[in-house]
Amino acid sequence: MMTVYLKGGGLLREYLQPDVDEYTRRVEVAEGRTLRQILEAIGIRPVHVAMAFVGNRLVNLAYVPSDGETITLRPPVQGG
Amino acid sequence: MAASGGGRRGGAGGRGRSGVAGEERYARQLALPGLGVIGQERLAQTHVVVLGAGGLGFPVLTYLGAAGVGRISFIDADAVELSNLNRQALYTPAEVGQRKVSVALERLRNFAPEVNWAGTDAAITLERARGLLANAQLAVDCADNFSARRILAEAARQARVPLVHGAVAGFEGQVAVLPGEGPPCLLCLYPEGQGSQVPPPVLGAVAGVVGSLMACEAIRLLLALGPRRTGSVLLVDVERGTFDWLAIPARSDCPWCSPAVARPRS
């Protein structure tokens, strides 16, 4: 198992249910899981996550996080 | 839809005066490094097309007009609703029910009569977008749904016109600067597409921040001011106080911009 930190604010917080701090959820996952699998495992439908990034790099739901990594999630943002 | 307040004095490339250098209106920006008389004249020669005259369109139209962009064409198919007014200060409660394009045109012409303003009161289609972009240097996406955004982005690529894209929801927003040709494109930024949603909650000031950043990026792009951010997206979270510029990865399977994907010529 390994630890991944999912971070998200605003409209995503209600799905993310942060526990580490106001915006961060700590998740224990098996190695090799994709971001999509991790989200589904904690009850977040992938449709609620429009974008994700690690550091300064945009990643998609096929991304496989490594131990200790923080992934920032963004909800669909399409209003004008 | 009447123009008033001095009327128009010609548009992009057609100013009735000898130039902008003597115009007191722009005095506070002419001294900016990288702008100056040459930059101001360049803005005056420029045609920008804006999709949407709502929460993002309000700051974008206002600040591009204020900066002295010579010709600004915008398109919107909505009427003013009371619920618009937490973020759309182009409109007043007395104008609820009126056509946005008509109200906005009058207000913007009064505000910046030097600009050649044109409004289209209709939903965007590929054909309309192509027509608007025929002689434009920049497209700005202030739409409120992905299908309209996609139409503008497709027409902009066909016309080889760069695109400043913006969107907002809640306390969050994003601004992307996309090239007129080559990768990346709007479909690289949203590989899964973006389903239509009910209108999201949004704080007016957040739309103001994101729309103002879009206007900044538009002006920077038109004047080649500062570092190049074409191909990048700015992710804004006003609640957390974060602003992250990220490179948009080009999709190798992108139907629009990947050289590896065969496309019919349009």
Ligand SMILES: [Zn+2]
């Ligand atoms: Zn693309």
